[in-house]
Amino acid sequence: MDYIEIKDKLKKMITEKRYEHSIGVAEFAKKVAYMYDYDVEKAYISGLLHDCARDMNIEGLREYANMCNIEIGEIEALHPLLLHAPVGACIAQKEFGINDKDILSAISSHTVLNKTPTLLDKIIYVSDLAEPGRTFEEAKKLRDVVFKDIDKAVIYAIDVSFEYLIYNRKMIHPVTLFARNLLIKEVYYDKN
Numbered sequence: 001m002d003y004i005e006i007k008d009k010l011k012k013m014i015t016e017k018r019y020e021h022s023i024g025v026a027e028f029a030k031k032v033a034y035m036y037d038y039d040v041e042k043a044y045i046s047g048l049l050h051d052c053a054r055d056m057n058i059e060g061l062r063e064y065a066n067m068c069n070i071e072i073g074e075i076e077a078l079h080p081l082l083l084h085a086p087v088g089a090c091i092a093q094k095e096f097g098i099n100d101k102d103i104l105s106a107i108s109s110h111t112v113l114n115k116t117p118t119l120l121d122k123i124i125y126v127s128d129l130a131e132p133g134r135t136f137e138e139a140k141k142l143r144d145v146v147f148k149d150i151d152k153a154v155i156y157a158i159d160v161s162f163e164y165l166i167y168n169r170k171m172i173h174p175v176t177l178f179a180r181n182l183l184i185k186e187v188y189y190d191k192n
């Protein structure tokens with residue numbers, strides 16, 4: 001599939017607002033990838049498709065998760081919307097013909113990240129929060145930090161999401177916590 005076909009198909013799967021956000025993430029991810037010498041095409045496609053399952057209903061997400069053998073953990077069972085990330089990766093593969101494992105990983109891990117995130121996972125995780133359509137203060141700061149230090153940007157993005165979760169008395173996913181500890185150690189402990 002070329003970009004035009006991917007975009008046409010994606011447009012039919014998500015709302016107009018979500019589509020604009022997806023284009024924003026794709027464009028922003030491309031700039032970040034360029035900055036860190038990463039494959040800009042892979043970053044663009046990952047950004048484009050990261051939310052392809054975001055407008056499915058809960059039942060659809062659960063059905064798709066079963067079909068794709070996606071494990072539904074305790075937190076996913078309580079917050080089934082989280083499934084849109086791994087289900088999105090499954091749809092990217094099955095319906096968009098994407099077989100690149102880095103792209104599928106970045107889509108699959110864009111909400112809770114994964115224990116040992118790759119550069120592309122980090123680019124998409126940060127771009128999701130930092131794309132220009134996000135107008136809150138934290139997004140503005142993130143747009144600045146990401147071009148200076150991607151790991152610090154990921155830590156900051158995680159912290160923003162944790163602050164929200166704590167304030168709203170929601171559970172913190174252990175995978176995100178693991179990734180944060182790993183990055184904190186790499187960035188702030190190992191360098192001293």
Ligand SMILES: [Fe+2]
Nearest residue numbers: 050051054111
């Ligand atoms: Fe998402």
Ligand SMILES: [Fe+2]
Nearest residue numbers: 021050051128
């Ligand atoms: Fe998103």
